[in-house]
Amino acid sequence: MIGSLQPRDTNAGGAGRALLVELFGSHEGCLYSHAVLLRELGYRVDAAVAESLTGKLPSFIPPHRRFALPTDRKGVTHRGLLRACRLLRDTSYDLLLFNTFRSRCVRTVLAAASASLSVVGFHHNPDRLRHSVSQRIMLRRCRKILVAGHRVKRCAGELAPAADLESFYPVYRDEPARPLRVGTPLIVAVPGSLSYKKRAYDWLIDQAAQRAPAGGRVEFRLLGNASRDDGPCIAERIRRAGLADRIRTWNHFLPPQRFRAELEEAHLVMPLIHPEQELALSFHTSKTSGAIMDAHSTRRPLLLEEHFRGNDGEYDTSAFFYAPDNFAALVRHMLHEPSGLRDKAASIAADPRFQLTAQARRIDAWLRRP
16 A cells, blocks of 8 residues: 555664765655665665755654754755765765755765765656766766656656666655545645646636536645746636636645645646646656656546556556546546546555555665666
8 A cells, every 4th residue: 555654663774774865855755755665675764854854754763863954945055065975974874865866966975975885866857867967977976866657767768878777656655645535526636836837727727717517516726836936827817717716726835734635635636737838748758747746645546638648558547537628528527426536546556566565676676786
């Protein structure tokens, strides 16, 4: 079962000692998943993370093995980098895992790692491995790169042949996902920043303006901060259309607990990525939408535009697919036949790709390869 897990014996560490590093105040969900992966691999886990994230780590990492790195709005400060480097020089680790493998900050920490230390980086956008000179330099020291899923691994292998890639689905959280409860209104969560480059908000507003299906109501919840990016423009259009009761927005950043609660109250998670969006292509090649990982971790079915169909079958288990001209009919069907939502949620929970033991076994074999 995915979405949560119970820590093993806290005295484990047969594989040695690992350091998990996050130099930015982001990717909190991946951080937790990487910690439990290291634990499952048999490592005793220490964590050196941006100070805002020390309280987000699993309980099996005790306070004395959590090292807070001072940060500013750009990430870890120079003083924080020095602390991470000293930790590597003064402590004997067997594995170093970067939760976010990018920027010169990572290069600085890599330089402090001994030549014998095994290093792994999780890359959220491996397309940069091809275009960035800094990234290519980093690959000389860290060839083993984890990416979010089998599809990204295949595509990224073509972009960055110098990297030794493996896939990992970071879908684990500290609390069990609440079971999906069907009913009305049908709630559709749309996570992510309110940006026209990423998501088809005008199309969604046009859909919401149509008459509600008979026998039910649909409510879309935009979980990004509507006071930033294109949020003010989108919120104003919703207001002018008189759709505030059908499309809900927040003028502030949702704290992680509230964000998760909103996801779990939803019946569907909708990335809202259409082919005409400027950044749509990258979500088919070099990265996975955070909304998709949110859906998998909470066991909520995805609502994906049909150009996501295919992709090596990556989303067949977890998604309903729609064409822009049949969206209303699909929503109407879900309102009248909610059993399909339950079946899809059960498929996500049973998907072997998301089982921790299976992922750890595959990644352990990959780590052992030279």
